[in-house]
Amino acid sequence: MLEHFDPAQEKDLGTPAVISDTLVELAIDGIPVQVPEGTSVLRAAALAGITIPKLCASDNLDAFGSCRLCAVQVEGRRGYPASCTTPAEDGMQVTTQNSKLAKLRRNIMELYISDHPLDCLTCPSNGDCELQDMAGAVGLREVRYGFDGHNHLDAEKDLSNPYFSFDPAKCIVCSRCVRACEEVQGTFALNVNGRGFDSKITAGNRDFMASDCVSCGACVQSCPTSTLMENSVIEQGQPERSVVTTCAYCGVGCSFKAELKGDQLVRMVPYKGGEANHGHGCVKGRFAFGYATHKDRIRTPMIRDSLDEPWREVSWEQAIEHTAARFKAIQAEHGRNSVSGITSSRCTNEETYLVQKLIRAAFGNNNTDTCARVCHSPTGYGLKQTLGESAGTQTFDSAMDADVIMVIGANPTDAHPVFGSVLRRRLRQGAKLIVADPRKIDLLKTASLGESQHLPLLPGTNVALINALAHVVISEGLEDQDFIAKRCDDEQYQQWREFILDEQNSPERMAAVTGLSAEAIRQAARTYANADNSAIFYGLGVTEHSQGSTMVMGIANLAMATGNIGRSGVGVNPLRGQNNVQGSCDMGSFPHELPGYQPVGDDQIRARFEQSWGVSLDPEPGMRIPNMFNAALEGSLKGMYVQGEDLAQSDPNTQHVEAALKALDFLVVQDIFLNETAKFAHVLLPGASFLEKDGTFTNAERRINRVRKVMPPLAGKADWEVTMDLSNALGYPMNYQHPSEIMDEIATLVPTFKGVSYDKLERLGSIQWPCNDENPDGMPIMHVEDFPIGKGRFVLTEFVPTTERCSRRFPLLLTTGRVLSQYNVGAQTRRTANQAWHDEDRLDIHPQDAEDRGINDGDWLGISSRAGDTVLRARISERMQPGVVYTTFHHPESGANVITTDNSDWATNCPEYKVTAVQVEKVSQPSRWQQEFRQLRERQSELLKRRKREPQQG
Ligand code: SF4
Ligand code: SF4
Ligand code: SF4
Numbered sequence: 001m002l003e004h005f006d007p008a009q010e011k012d013l014g015t016p017a018v019i020s021d022t023l024v025e026l027a028i029d030g031i032p033v034q035v036p037e038g039t040s041v042l043r044a045a046a047l048a049g050i051t052i053p054k055l056c057a058s059d060n061l062d063a064f065g066s067c068r069l070c071a072v073q074v075e076g077r078r079g080y081p082a083s084c085t086t087p088a089e090d091g092m093q094v095t096t097q098n099s100k101l102a103k104l105r106r107n108i109m110e111l112y113i114s115d116h117p118l119d120c121l122t123c124p125s126n127g128d129c130e131l132q133d134m135a136g137a138v139g140l141r142e143v144r145y146g147f148d149g150h151n152h153l154d155a156e157k158d159l160s161n162p163y164f165s166f167d168p169a170k171c172i173v174c175s176r177c178v179r180a181c182e183e184v185q186g187t188f189a190l191n192v193n194g195r196g197f198d199s200k201i202t203a204g205n206r207d208f209m210a211s212d213c214v215s216c217g218a219c220v221q222s223c224p225t226s227t228l229m230e231n232s233v234i235e236q237g238q239p240e241r242s243v244v245t246t247c248a249y250c251g252v253g254c255s256f257k258a259e260l261k262g263d264q265l266v267r268m269v270p271y272k273g274g275e276a277n278h279g280h281g282c283v284k285g286r287f288a289f290g291y292a293t294h295k296d297r298i299r300t301p302m303i304r305d306s307l308d309e310p311w312r313e314v315s316w317e318q319a320i321e322h323t324a325a326r327f328k329a330i331q332a333e334h335g336r337n338s339v340s341g342i343t344s345s346r347c348t349n350e351e352t353y354l355v356q357k358l359i360r361a362a363f364g365n366n367n368t369d370t371c372a373r374v375c376h377s378p379t380g381y382g383l384k385q386t387l388g389e390s391a392g393t394q395t396f397d398s399a400m401d402a403d404v405i406m407v408i409g410a411n412p413t414d415a416h417p418v419f420g421s422v423l424r425r426r427l428r429q430g431a432k433l434i435v436a437d438p439r440k441i442d443l444l445k446t447a448s449l450g451e452s453q454h455l456p457l458l459p460g461t462n463v464a465l466i467n468a469l470a471h472v473v474i475s476e477g478l479e480d481q482d483f484i485a486k487r488c489d490d491e492q493y494q495q496w497r498e499f500i501l502d503e504q505n506s507p508e509r510m511a512a513v514t515g516l517s518a519e520a521i522r523q524a525a526r527t528y529a530n531a532d533n534s535a536i537f538y539g540l541g542v543t544e545h546s547q548g549s550t551m552v553m554g555i556a557n558l559a560m561a562t563g564n565i566g567r568s569g570v571g572v573n574p575l576r577g578q579n580n581v582q583g584s585c586d587m588g589s590f591p592h593e594l595p596g597y598q599p600v601g602d603d604q605i606r607a608r609f610e611q612s613w614g615v616s617l618d619p620e621p622g623m624r625i626p627n628m629f630n631a632a633l634e635g636s637l638k639g640m641y642v643q644g645e646d647l648a649q650s651d652p653n654t655q656h657v658e659a660a661l662k663a664l665d666f667l668v669v670q671d672i673f674l675n676e677t678a679k680f681a682h683v684l685l686p687g688a689s690f691l692e693k694d695g696t697f698t699n700a701e702r703r704i705n706r707v708r709k710v711m712p713p714l715a716g717k718a719d720w721e722v723t724m725d726l727s728n729a730l731g732y733p734m735n736y737q738h739p740s741e742i743m744d745e746i747a748t749l750v751p752t753f754k755g756v757s758y759d760k761l762e763r764l765g766s767i768q769w770p771c772n773d774e775n776p777d778g779m780p781i782m783h784v785e786d787f788p789i790g791k792g793r794f795v796l797t798e799f800v801p802t803t804e805r806c807s808r809r810f811p812l813l814l815t816t817g818r819v820l821s822q823y824n825v826g827a828q829t830r831r832t833a834n835q836a837w838h839d840e841d842r843l844d845i846h847p848q849d850a851e852d853r854g855i856n857d858g859d860w861l862g863i864s865s866r867a868g869d870t871v872l873r874a875r876i877s878e879r880m881q882p883g884v885v886y887t888t889f890h891h892p893e894s895g896a897n898v899i900t901t902d903n904s905d906w907a908t909n910c911p912e913y914k915v916t917a918v919q920v921e922k923v924s925q926p927s928r929w930q931q932e933f934r935q936l937r938e939r940q941s942e943l944l945k946r947r948k949r950e951p952q953q954g
């Protein structure tokens with residue numbers, strides 16, 4: 001059984017599709033076939049339903065022509081050309097089957113099999129092996145050469161990677177793995193060493209773990225034998241059925257086939273029909289799914305009266321009743337605004353919608369917020385102000401039409417790896433690269449035909465840079481006057497033009513501020529403005545600043561000024577962090593906006609929701625997360641419901657957050673693990689993993705993808721069911737039988753979702769909103785003809801330096817980020833074998849700064865800021881620039897957010913994670929916070945272990 005499986009998407013047509021307006025017609029085995037010029041004969045045959053045996057070809061790789069199994073006969077030509085490397089031509093007459101071809105193919109297979117272990121029955125690939133299939137297809141019955149000659153059958157296995165094995169005894173040296181690593185992934189970790197019989201595949205003469213391999217799995221997927229094979233398949237056997245669903249890690253939103261044997265998930269295979277990933281994956285989505293069944297999963301609801309008593313396991317009914325009663329009592333005593341809720345960007349659209357609905361309709365206030373507050377809220381604000389819609393403008397595929405790719409404050413190969421591979425592919429084709437980032441990110445190492453330029457600006461100076469780039473564009477006459485005249489508001493443009501031409505924004509003035517040379521800024525501006533298509537991709541290095549919203553608007557200004565909006569290959573593209581952060585914003589998680597970014601203060605809009613929901617709504621915007629913390633400390637906020645978000649680890653100034661959580665009378669946490677926030681909770685409601693529920697996620701391209709239930713919820717309920725139960729217990733009725741009904745309700749209330757339904761998602765696979773009467777199948781590229789606000793708006797973006805500055809006491813600037821193998825607060829990836837790559841957060845420091853302080857690699861360092869201090873081990877790194885240090889925040893005990901301050905974006909309160917002035921010195925023991933953290937962790941784990949079963953009521 002395969003749920004939502006389109007066989008046409010899965011069939012391997014042998015060579016990649018070719019795009020051409022010219023068609024050629026040929027006859028294959030007498031059947032006339034029309035294909036675009038440049039298509040291979042192998043693909044033309046497959047499209048006509050004719051199967052030609054093949055081994056080294058695959059339709060995601062360029063044809064290589066090494067195995068010769070795909071030989072055909074072409075009338076009027078000598079010999080037997082390989083059909084994978086032979087282009088179809090007009091009038092060509094091709095024969096794919098005759099006795100000579102059959103003999104030729106049998107001979108080839110005989111040679112392969114004579115150097116291959118004959119252990120098919122015990123081989124993990126048995127039943128899913130192209131070599132086995134081809135032996136059958138060519139009718140191989142005997143092997144004349146015997147098996148005792150010189151062979152590779154004793155070659156040693158490489159078991160170094162935790163997720164897959166390499167057994168060279170089974171390798172037929174087809175080089176599909178090597179080409180997959182180069183062409184699909186872009187890592188170039190593998191090569192073929194030696195020639196002829198001695199040729200063999202190596203990972204740079206090292207084992208896989210020691211090599212450049214990033215464990216994406218593309219080679220494993222490409223391998224036609226069991227040479228490269230998932231360990232889970234070796235251990236559990238071949239899967240029997242699949243369910244197509246969406247990865248729950250990053251905002252790329254890759255589609256996967258979850259392959260099962262019985263009820264056991266055996267492997268996740270990237271789905272070729274997935275529009276965001278086209279069959280590629282990364283180490284997280286592909287392999288790191290074991291957390292879903294980890295022993296730490298919370299499987300039973302639990303309650304307790306105070307933080308220092310053991311948990312009591314209760315039934316769902318008891319937990320819901322208790323929770324509703326406590327919230328009601330708090331509101332009765334302290335007023336309607338004394339409770340709040342946090343939606344989860346890891347949950348589905350439907351679940352997020354329900355939580356904000358519960359807060360607005362059942363709590364009766366607008367105290368709802370989400371983790372986007374701490375990541376991309378400036379994107380929502382900035383893009384809405386300038387372009388009129390709070391979302392990225394393009395598809396990922398559009399990057400393949402970009403001539404210049406500008407990456408600002410993002411590290412796509414680590415944080416959005418599958419899209420990072422798309423960028424690498426385009427760079428290999430010759431696109432130019434501009435990276436504005438304090439660190440030398442890996443994308444800069446891409447072997448590229450085009451030029452690349454790194455602008456290692458000082459943290460906190462983005463707006464100075466974007467203004468200087470725009471100054472060059474306008475002062476050198478590089479703007480797109482036609483676009484500006486037709487598409488943008490003239491008055492606002494003229495004001496902006498005058499502002500940007502001011503000498504204060506010149507590269508020469510901004511050089512000292514940014515730490516870049518004026519010439520480098522001028523060169524980047526010219527490269528961006530002079531190309532036919534220039535696209536900007538940006539990440540949290542743009543938004544997590546005191547001027548995050550200003551910078552987003554600065555990016556939009558630059559794109560509009562150069563006409564880089566509204567077609568493939570251009571645009572403004574935020575790379576969203578969490579899997580459904582776009583969706584959680586779309587679904588009304590912010591306190592001032594109902595679903596679809598509709599202002600809660602607008603009487604007409606509110607009236608529509610009131611009518612639909614049958615309740616009157618508060619017209620006043622509610623509290624943002626930082627206000628909630630302050631209100632908890634002041635004593636006006638008493639209760640909080642947090643679904644799938646670890647505030648205690650992910651929000652800045654940890655000590656402040658912990659104090660606020662501790663101050664609450666009643667904290668309800670719904671999560672799959674006892675996370676850091678849950679240590680301050682009074683009710684623990686088990687969450688369901690993405691494998692356990694139905695729904696949709698929306699990725700960074702506004703693409704709504706289906707999430708399908710792969711296994712039943714471990715604790716018996718999906719998250720949307722729990723929210724519904726809680727709402728009913730609070731006295732606000734909710735009654736949905738399936739998430740599709742929630743989506744139907746969303747479609748009636750959110751204009752950009754008007755045409756979305758589960759039926760349509762089944763039919764189209766995915767939909768990019770807006771999906772409405774004008775765009776019934778969605779809109780891949782936005783702002784083609786006009787902006788939702790009519791004319792594009794230029795906004796003045798004055799550079800205001802952050803108050804967080806270096807001083808004698810704190811002479812270095814700390815910036816933070818992610819690594820490929822871990823995800824966000826690490827709750828999922830730390831419970832997988834991904835730990836093998838990154839089992840601690842380290843502090844990266846430039847050799848010069850290290851030498852000045854007598855620091856060696858691996859030394860324990862005390863890092864102090866005006867917010868707090870923590871201790872990490874040093875990693876001396878040339879990637880850093882002097883004066884700037886860097887760390888990740890995947891491990892709670894690192895306390896990276898103990899040092900980040902509560903400075904935030906002026907418009908949205910998004911924290912300024914990317915700039916913290918710090919001092920670094922060698923130390924010999926953990927910080928006080930770390931010591932307290934360990935005590936708290938031990939104490940809370942103990943209380944969890946000592947949990948008791950409460951007698952069932954009723
Ligand atoms: S490892 Fe697999 S894909 Fe790579 S050359 Fe060997 S058989 Fe081909
Ligand atoms: S897992 Fe990915 S990166 Fe590693 S060798 Fe295979 S294709 Fe290359
Ligand atoms: S790129 Fe993102 S969505 Fe795709 S597999 Fe990796 S983590 Fe999942």
Ligand code: FES
Nearest residue numbers: 056065067068084
């Ligand atoms: S499939 Fe064509 S040469 Fe191997």
